[in-house]
Amino acid sequence: MIHVPTAPWAHTVFDLISWASGAAVGYGLYRWRLSERLSQIARMTGPGYFACLAIGAALGAWASGSLNTLRQAAPTLSHSVAGALVGAIFAVELYKAFRGLKGSTGVIFVGSFATGVAIGRWGCLFAGLPDRTYGVPTTLPWGVNLGDGISRQPVQIYESLSMALFLAVFVAGLAVRAPWAMRRGFYVLCIWYGAQRFVWEFLKPYPPLVGPFNLFHLLCGGLVAYGVVYYLRDLGDERTARAEGRALSVPRPDHQPV
Secondary structure (H helix, E strand, O other), X not given: OEEOOOOOOHHHHHHHHHHHHHHHHHHHHHHHHHHHHHHHHHHHHXXXXXXXXXXXXXXXXXXXXXXXXXXXXXXXXXXXXXXXXXXXXXXXXXXXXXXXXXXXXXXXXXXXXXXXXHHHHHHHHHHOHHHOOOOOEOOOOOOEEOOOOOEEXXXXXXXXXXXXXXXXXXXXXXXXXXXXXXXXXXXXXXXXXXXXXXXXXXXXXXXXXXXXXXXXXXXXXXXXXXXXXXXXXXXXXXXXXXXXXXXXXXXXXXXXXX
């Protein structure tokens, strides 16, 4: 068992670091590979897109986090990064449907999100038990003691390493301009994040909601389904465009020829 020094303020410190690092990584990827793509997105979506994204993320974060923690033995309000992602997607997809837009518009956020989670989860770990993101008891030698003398699964580290691995693969995809990264990177993020988080949820003492699954199992399952469906749809659009010998402009209004 590994003793981990904890302090409630650690979460705030790592949040600030993760936000700054996420912004830096996002800007670096934008300058390196994504400037043209972001220009396309900005021209087609308009300022309402970013307003919907921000509102959806905030509502999703607090609604999902609080729905989970209010069902625990000591109810309290909370927020969740998984809920923020789901809320942002829901709001943006509604906005795009209203504007008649198709195609992925989230690739610019992929690097920032992955970086933020990879760093931010260490803040959850060092914040200790009050953060309520700790794992279930374990006898594994790398179990962590967060101050109560119980060896627990270091689920925060699992998620951090998983997202760091994803970020490395994503950057490698951008380096060779792979279509899965340049065009569909956001959908791949949803699939990866949702799948790995779904697994780690079995190692947390959250109250079940449906059978053995807690609220975040359902949210993450939805993220995987969304990513798969939209990835395949965009892949089909790309193949159709190639078969017809034309360039596919994304994102695009439904009523405009491409």
